[in-house]
Amino acid sequence: MRIAIIGAYGLIGSYVSARLVADGHGVIGIGRDIEAARRRLPALDWKRADLADCGVEDWTALLAGADAVINCAGALQDSPRDDLRAVHVDGVGRLIQACGIAGVRRIVHISAAGVSPERTTAFNDTKLEAERLLAHAATDWIILRPGLVFAPAAYGGTALLRGLAGLPGVSLVAHGESLVQVVGAEDLALAVARCLTDEAPTRVSLDLVHEEALSLVDLVTRLRGWLGLPPAPVLRLPSYLARATAAASDALAWLGWRSPMRTAALEQLRMGVRGRAEDAARLDWKPRSFDALLAAAPSGVQERWFARAYFAKPAILLCLFAFWFLSGVIGLTVGFRDAVGVLTTSGIKAAPATAAVVVGSLVDMTLALMLAYRPTTGRALQAMLLVTAAYLVGGAVVRPDLWLDPMGPLLKSVPAGFLALAALTTLDER
Known part of the structure; x- marks a missing residue:
């Protein structure tokens, strides 16, 4: 038949x-x-x-x-x-x-x-x-x-x-x-x-x-x-x-x-x-x-x-949303001056340093919102991996000393990147 x-x-x-x-x-x-x-x-x-x-x-x-x-x-x-x-x-x-x-x-x-x-x-x-x-x-x-x-x-x-x-x-x-x-x-x-x-x-x-x-x-x-x-x-x-x-x-x-x-x-x-x-x-x-x-x-x-x-999967996605969205909010508010200062002390002029912080914060928040919307979640996770890699490479070039910072601003991005990778590998619904 x-x-x-x-x-x-x-x-x-x-x-x-x-x-x-x-x-x-x-x-x-x-x-x-x-x-x-x-x-x-x-x-x-x-x-x-x-x-x-x-x-x-x-x-x-x-x-x-x-x-x-x-x-x-x-x-x-x-x-x-x-x-x-x-x-x-x-x-x-x-x-x-x-x-x-x-x-x-x-x-x-x-x-x-x-x-x-x-x-x-x-x-x-x-x-x-x-x-x-x-x-x-x-x-x-x-x-x-x-x-x-x-x-x-x-x-x-x-x-x-x-x-x-x-x-x-x-x-x-x-x-x-x-x-x-x-x-x-x-x-x-x-x-x-x-x-x-x-x-x-x-x-x-x-x-x-x-x-x-x-x-x-x-x-x-x-x-x-x-x-x-x-x-x-x-x-x-x-x-x-x-x-x-x-x-x-x-x-x-x-x-x-x-x-x-x-x-x-x-x-x-x-x-x-x-x-x-x-x-x-x-x-x-x-x-x-x-x-x-x-x-x-x-x-x-x-x-x-x-x-x-x-249940670990939704917890990972929620954690990633909070990490990226709050990173963007903090970068535009209470952490703005310190973030600009990190760049200017490495020799970057104030104007491009300010623009980099603003753009980077907006990118973080955008990726968080894309993550929350199911049709764009996969693309958001892929972009998070690329942005994390760019951040680590850029940080190593501009401020390599931050790898030894006791607060670990660069080191903390490594597990965040692997968290995005874990979410990407478990994203399929069927």
């Missing part, structure tokens, strides 16, 4: 793509940012499209010759990068129309376990609207509602759980008693493959979860053991602190950061992730338990590095 997968480079989409390619299908990978995806998954025929704004005619052209469409695309919360209604409702509506025109035989739509009219969040409301649109589609459809998806690759909520499990000396959990049912990413990919067979049921909604319901405390504790870390006491984060953290993450979303600790994610975890385990039998398929998933993918040093660095 020739199958189009929307969101083919996401956590779920990448496992589904790999499974279908291994089964011998021709796979069209569709996403809005496909350059890195093309390198990661070269077996797919990649096409660029955004579910949020791609029109019916565009979809019809993209889906020409496709036998089935699998929609793995979705968003968690409104932000400058994501519009829930545009992705979950309007985009799905246009996709359904295009599938009918292009002669697509089947649509497999990935929704979420626990979606129901009783959960009045924007995420749940828009997911339900998409399911209602599919219910009236002329094309055969299957809606799959996976539970919390656990994968060997870490992304989103499961990456956050690994980070919590990797905290030194303590396991920090919010809404620790909430119950969650899990499904493995590879198991989910197998279920999607079963949906493409002639024997698969159609025009049905199926929950994909293992029967065991685990508390978030239990999940984090088992993950900690899987990482090979010694047991640690569980510290339950008070709800008001959890909400404050989520509010801060929501604010950062307007700078382009998509944290799994945003309000929508916290609310989903608070309500729990539950589904009907008996639905698996409709696909002649059975998901593995969480313990079986962990046993099938033993952790190595890379998993421990990731878990331990998960």
Whole structure:
């Protein structure tokens, strides 16, 4: 079969793509940012499209010759990068129309376990609207509602759980008693493959979860053991602190950061992730338990590095922002005269020395602001490395004695540079 997968480079989409390619299908990978995806998954025929704004005619052209469409695309919360209604409702509506025109035989739509009219969040409301649109589609459809998806690759909520499990000396959990049912990413990919067979049921909604319901405390504790870390006491984060953290993450979303600790994610975890385990039998398929998933993918040093660095990464970025921004502010205010004096005592005239201090301070502050804005963070870190190198070389030429200064104005720039390098190497989100 020739199958189009929307969101083919996401956590779920990448496992589904790999499974279908291994089964011998021709796979069209569709996403809005496909350059890195093309390198990661070269077996797919990649096409660029955004579910949020791609029109019916565009979809019809993209889906020409496709036998089935699998929609793995979705968003968690409104932000400058994501519009829930545009992705979950309007985009799905246009996709359904295009599938009918292009002669697509089947649509497999990935929704979420626990979606129901009783959960009045924007995420749940828009997911339900998409399911209602599919219910009236002329094309055969299957809606799959996976539970919390656990994968060997870490992304989103499961990456956050690994980070919590990797905290030194303590396991920090919010809404620790909430119950969650899990499904493995590879198991989910197998279920999607079963949906493409002639024997698969159609025009049905199926929950994909293992029967065991685990508390978030239990999940984090088992993950900690899987990482090979010694047991640690569980510290339950008070709800008001959890909400404050989520509010801060929501604010950062307007700078382009998509944290799994945003309000929508916290609310989903608070309500729990539950589904009907008996639905698996409709696909002649059975998901593995969480313990079986962990046993099938033993952790190595890379998993421990990731878990331990998960919260170190934002701390490093915050430290770099403060270092560069405050350096610029101090250079223009209380430290201005001393900075100019350092240059003039080396023989540089007052005017160019003053200009150098002003320009250097403004550069520091600009790089800090670029660092805070996610689309320019990578370029800011690269520029920080170059500016640090230039500062060290220039300082060695103009005032080599500063290398021996007990306050270490030049020496302190060396670890700051390596901190920027560490941030750059861990910047990727997926």
